[in-house]
Amino acid sequence: MLELSNPIQTARLTLRPYEMGDLTALHEMFGHEDVCRYLPWEPMDLDQARAKLEQRVRQTRIETDGDPLLLAAVESETGRVVGEFMLVLTSAKDRQGEIGWSFHPDVQGRGLATEGAREILRLGFEDLGLHRIAAQSDQRNVASLRVMEHLGMRREAQFVDAELVKGEWIGEIVSAMLESEWRAAR
Numbered sequence: 001m002l003e004l005s006n007p008i009q010t011a012r013l014t015l016r017p018y019e020m021g022d023l024t025a026l027h028e029m030f031g032h033e034d035v036c037r038y039l040p041w042e043p044m045d046l047d048q049a050r051a052k053l054e055q056r057v058r059q060t061r062i063e064t065d066g067d068p069l070l071l072a073a074v075e076s077e078t079g080r081v082v083g084e085f086m087l088v089l090t091s092a093k094d095r096q097g098e099i100g101w102s103f104h105p106d107v108q109g110r111g112l113a114t115e116g117a118r119e120i121l122r123l124g125f126e127d128l129g130l131h132r133i134a135a136q137s138d139q140r141n142v143a144s145l146r147v148m149e150h151l152g153m154r155r156e157a158q159f160v161d162a163e164l165v166k167g168e169w170i171g172e173i174v175s176a177m178l179e180s181e182w183r184a185a186r
Contacts, residue, residue, distance in 0.1 A: 002069060002087075002128045003061035010115045014074040015085060018056040022072055025081035025104075026053050034105040038138040040165055062089045062128060069123075073116050075107065082107045085120045087128070095131035097124045101147070108143060114150045121151065125182045132178050139171035148175040152185050
């Protein structure tokens with residue numbers, strides 16, 4: 001089981017559970033076409049963002065397969081929620097997990113996703129005891145693919161026309177890291 005008892009500090013971010021006061025920031029991020037382009041939903045209106053936030057504030061612990069931990073990424077310098085991170089337990093038996101992230105376009109390209117994702121990998125390997133953590137991305141999402149590379153994740157698969165998203169067939173890239181690779185890189 002994993003439950004975040006204290007926020008995680010990185011050089012430029014605080015990773016913490018979502019709070020109901022994060023509605024405006026979540027709406028600004030997921031209401032943005034650039035952010036939702038590679039996600040399975042269209043840009044959200046305020047009511048949709050509120051429903052998503054109500055879901056997110058309950059996703060604070062991992063106990064069983066399929067449980068996600070969702071954390072708001074708060075920029076330390078401004079105190080603004082600028083993104084989010086996800087860690088999902090995909091198989092307790094096989095010690096497998098998955099990570100993901102989303103960031104507001106006005107902070108992309110500054111290395112914040114890589115910085116925070118490194119801490120999410122640490123949580124998965126060191127606190128949850130996972131053996132392998134994967135990340136998936138639309139093959140057109142160059143920024144996310146770059147984050148996976150910067151993290152040292154190995155590209156394992158490329159699926160052609162893997163999903164029908166928003167009326168369009170998209171390819172998918174899967175990258176992963178093993179616990180032994182994590183420890184060797186540390």
